[in-house]
Amino acid sequence: MTKSLLRTDREIVEIYERHKKTVYRVCFAYMKNSADTEDAVQDTFFQLIKTGTAFESVEHEKAWLIRTATNICKNILRNWWRKRGNLEDYENLRGNGDIEIDNVFTVVMGLPDKYKTVVYLYYYEGYNSIEISKILDKPQSTIRNHLHEARIVLREKLGGDFNEK
């Protein structure tokens, strides 16, 4: 990060096109429905516009968006917990449009929130624990613990469907 930027629409479109699927997937794992995921994705890019953060590279840009999306989703969910007694009831009111959610992703969505982004970055994006610790700005030991615990849950719930290799 260097200095605050005022980006043109063209620059925003370029960033959006580069990372929309990544941000959407991270948000969906938390929000579990398409409508709230859209809101979270928009909030993530609103934050980018508001702070005018400048990036050193595309990787830096991606890491910033993933971390911001994760924080925004956690904040939204935290607010929901304050307002509603039963989050599951609320989630069932929303549809998921054309998105197909299979049993594997259902299990991923059922993971504790603290594991979701780590699992996404490790299994989908292919980052190792050192890289994930830098992206999420957390100790490597914490990342390794989260991966270990998430792996146990995934193995338990997916059984034969879950192969490390």
Next chain:
Amino acid sequence: MKNKRIIDSWNKIEPDSAADVRMLDAILARNRLGRFEKRKVFTMNKAFNWKRLAPVAACLVMIIAVTAIFGNNAGWFGSKVYTAELNGGTLSFYKSGSLGAENKLDFGVDVTSRDLTAEENNTLFGDLGVTSHGVFSESDKMLLHVEGRAGNAKVILAAHGTPVSDAVIETNRNTSEVNGIQVSAGYFITHANSQGIKTIIYLASFDMNGVQIYVECGGSQDMSEEWKSEIAYVIDTLIQNGTPNLSAINE
């Protein structure tokens, strides 16, 4: 790739085209608004910076004012005024210069001198407990000058037209009224000695029916309040006693 099932599963999660358009439209709308707000905030900030200085300036003025008031009373600027409450009024001691050049005590006539007796001291000073030495005119035996001590205070009485002291004191002209008597009172502080101790000397002079009276008391500055109380007591007693009757005592 670490787990193909998970990757395949996550690949299915992406916004449909309608959602894609909705999100991008909202983001671009916010970006245009954001640019407008940032420009607006920027121009406001330039003006606001000056306004933000106003409370800071007000605080500075307050600090300076309070410092000036307290500093003046505390003598930070070299002008502290000490006061003492007497029965007949408030006596103010103004900062004076210092003891100046020595002045020769010249009475203009031939004189003789001796210690005054206890009875004579009592006549002149009442119950102040003064021990003193008197100077008399050799020709008519009249008492011209008395220098005595009451505790730590030095007391001088001088007949009209005779010198009071052999030291010229640069006093402040301000006076206080005590029981109708105009008293000129002051103090001065010496430079620190080799042990770092400063001496404060309180002094006062006044005239009672032609008899000139001078009182002086002082010592280490850290006992300033005690010296001030002592000289105040002596001045108050002398004024209460009334005009000393120099003519009652002769050689």
